[in-house]
Amino acid sequence: MYDILFKHLEEKVxxxxxxxxxxxxxxxxxxxxxxxxxxVEGHVCKYLSFVTKGLLKAYNTDEKGNEHxxxxxxxxxxxxxxxxxxxxxxxxxxxNAMEDSEVLxxxxxDFENLTLQVPVMDRYFRLLFQNSLITKERRLIxxxxxxxxxxxxxxxxxxxxxIRRVPQNLLASYLGLSPETLSRLKKNVx
Amino acid sequence: MYDILFKHLEEKVxxxxxxxxxxxxxxxxxxxxxxxxxxVEGHVCKYLSFVTKGLLKAYNTDEKGNEHxxxxxxxxxxxxxxxxxxxxxxxxxxxNAMEDSEVLxxxxxDFENLTLQVPVMDRYFRLLFQNSLITKERRLIxxxxxxxxxxxxxxxxxxxxxIRRVPQNLLASYLGLSPETLSRLKKNVx
DNA sequence: AACAATACTTGATTTAGATCAATCGAATTT
DNA sequence: AAATTCGATTGATCTAAATCAAGTATTGTT
Numbered sequence: 001m002y003d004i005l006f007k008h009l010e011e012k013v014x015x016x017x018x019x020x021x022x023x024x025x026x027x028x029x030x031x032x033x034x035x036x037x038x039x040v041e042g043h044v045c046k047y048l049s050f051v052t053k054g055l056l057k058a059y060n061t062d063e064k065g066n067e068h069x070x071x072x073x074x075x076x077x078x079x080x081x082x083x084x085x086x087x088x089x090x091x092x093x094x095x096n097a098m099e100d101s102e103v104l105x106x107x108x109x110d111f112e113n114l115t116l117q118v119p120v121m122d123r124y125f126r127l128l129f130q131n132s133l134i135t136k137e138r139r140l141i142x143x144x145x146x147x148x149x150x151x152x153x154x155x156x157x158x159x160x161x162x163i164r165r166v167p168q169n170l171l172a173s174y175l176g177l178s179p180e181t182l183s184r185l186k187k188n189v190x
Numbered sequence: 191m192y193d194i195l196f197k198h199l200e201e202k203v204x205x206x207x208x209x210x211x212x213x214x215x216x217x218x219x220x221x222x223x224x225x226x227x228x229x230v231e232g233h234v235c236k237y238l239s240f241v242t243k244g245l246l247k248a249y250n251t252d253e254k255g256n257e258h259x260x261x262x263x264x265x266x267x268x269x270x271x272x273x274x275x276x277x278x279x280x281x282x283x284x285x286n287a288m289e290d291s292e293v294l295x296x297x298x299x300d301f302e303n304l305t306l307q308v309p310v311m312d313r314y315f316r317l318l319f320q321n322s323l324i325t326k327e328r329r330l331i332x333x334x335x336x337x338x339x340x341x342x343x344x345x346x347x348x349x350x351x352x353i354r355r356v357p358q359n360l361l362a363s364y365l366g367l368s369p370e371t372l373s374r375l376k377k378n379v380x
Numbered sequence: 381a382a383c384a385a386t387a388c389t390t391g392a393t394t395t396a397g398a399t400c401a402a403t404c405g406a407a408t409t410t
Numbered sequence: 411a412a413a414t415t416c417g418a419t420t421g422a423t424c425t426a427a428a429t430c431a432a433g434t435a436t437t438g439t440t
Contacts, residue, residue: 062335070331083324092331115313122313123305129319134273136326141260141282143333144366145252148397169417176334178398183419338427357387368428373389 001029004052005104008076012127013120023121026114027104032056032097038079039095045084047105051075054101055165058093059173069174072098072162078128079103085111098166143176149185151175156189191219194242195294198266202317203310213311216304217294222246222287228269229285235274237295241265244291245355248283249363259364262288262352268318269293275301288356333366339375341365346379 002024009015015023032038032054039045041060049056056073058081070093073079084091085108106114115122142151155175156163163171172182192214199205205213222228222244229235231250239246241263248261248269260283263269274281275298296304305312332341342365346353353361362372 060331060335068331068335070327082320082327086320086324115316119309119313122316123309126305126312126316126319129316129323130272130276133319133323133326134276136323136330137260137272140326140330140333141250141258143330145250145258167417179418180399180420181397183417184397359387369388370390370429371427374427 001052001102002027002104004076005050008050009124013124015118015120019118019120022118023114026110027106030103030105032101032103034097034100036097037094038097038103039081039084039091039093041091041094043091044088045081045091045093045095046107048078048080048085048108048111049095049103049105050078052102052104054097054099054103056095056101056103057098057170058095060093067170067173068176069170072166072170072174074162074165148175148177148181149188151177152182152185153189191242191292192217192294194266195240198240199314203314205308205310209308209310212308213304216300217296220293220295222291222293224287224290226287227284228287228293229271229274229281229283231281231284233281234278235271235281235283235285236297238268238270238275238298238301239285239293239295240268242292242294244287244289244293246285246291246293247288247360248285250283257360257363258366259360262356262360262364264352264355338365338367338371339378341367342372342375343379 005024005027006015006020009023027050030038030049038047038049038056051073053075055075056079057069058071058073058079059067059069061067071079079095081091081093081095083089088108115125142154146154152175155171166174168182169179172179175182195217196205196210199213217240220228220239228237228239228246243265245265246263246269247259248263248271249257249259251257261269269285271281271283271285273279278298305315332344336344345361345365356364358372359369362369365372
């Protein structure tokens with residue numbers, strides 16, 4: 001279960017076996033049944049979680065009751081409401097398992113201790129956040145400059161895997177489109 | 191000139207005077223006249239830059255020739271095309287001085303050496319990127335869930351300073367709106 | 381001061397995508 | 411297996427914001 005975490009860490013940094021042990025000691029495994037919540041909107045997000053199996057979604061609900069997907073998190077990726085986790089504020093997102101899933105979680109105090117005791121983890125997360133930032137920036141620009149169809153095509157190219165795993169209405173939400181629009185536009189694309 | 195950089199670093203991490211000297215040695219000061227380019231779209235972005243004076247904009251130009259502002263960078267903030275800087279790819283954005291400005295620049299090789307020689311800089315940038323990520327995420331959600339008017343109001347609340355410094359048409363572009371729409375909606379807000 | 385270039389406003393028109401509504405199919409649940 | 415929930419499609423209509431167009435105000439430049 002920790003193997004996939006280490007494999008991931010070692011793509012960005014090297015760890016001694018002593019460090020690995022220490023890292024592992026900070027995380028707790030957690031199983032989630034489909035539809036189970038890891039975080040509920042309005043509560044504080046206690047964990048930063050590394051998904052080792054399954055698929056989670058992070059989303060928020062607007063005044064009209066519409067869900068807006070912020071992120072899909074398959075195995076090998078991290079999820080959290082970062083604002084809540086790092087700043088102790090109330091969570092804006094809910095995080096929910098779309099499939100039976102397994103995660104490794106760490107609390108914010110432990111995260112702080114982890115980075116102090118294993119400084120290379122600062123480097124790891126620097127690199128991780130750096131890459132996420134590049135991706136988020138692209139999504140933001142795309143949301144301003146691309147048409148619905150271009151956004152979908154881009155998604156098909158970059159995340160063909162997700163397209164297969166995620167119901168179309170949630171994909172639409174992730175792209176900031178209505179389900180009807182996505183349904184219609186697919187005909188033009190193919 | 192380096193004072194503002196150190197002040198900024200020390201809001202997130204502590205540095206010995208030896209480390210400060212070392213850090214400083216990696217950066218080069220650069221002056222930019224109004225309208226001068228720091229990066230031109232299509233070239234590799236050689237520098238990560240810390241603005242010590244003035245105001246820069248990062249933007250890209252679409253097929254129709256419309257500019258889309260990605261970021262405004264006043265003094266005390268960092269700017270770069272991160273994808274280009276960290277991955278050596280061609281820059282998607284141009285970065286241009288909106289006022290006479292001064293920046294401290296570092297190349298990507300030097301950035302790598304800096305983090306290796308002063309590991310606490312990994313921590314600094316981890317924290318920096320972490321915060322940017324939270325902000326970018328919010329902007330992205332906002333672009334999906336908020337109306338033009340809400341986006342503008344939010345901006346007025348969060349960045350009243352920028353509103354005063356930046357021409358309205360560029361502000362519109364930053365928010366993903368046409369200049370006409372922003373002009374019209376201001377009347378309703380006040 | 382005169383000129384050009386930029387920025388802002390206002391009106392008329394268009395349009396991409398949302399919303400409303402109904403039907404059908406596929407998965408879950410009991 | 412029947413029942414219920416959930417997802418996808420299609421059509422009709424609506425709307426927020428874009429686009430097109432013209433005029434005015436504000437800067438910046440010689």
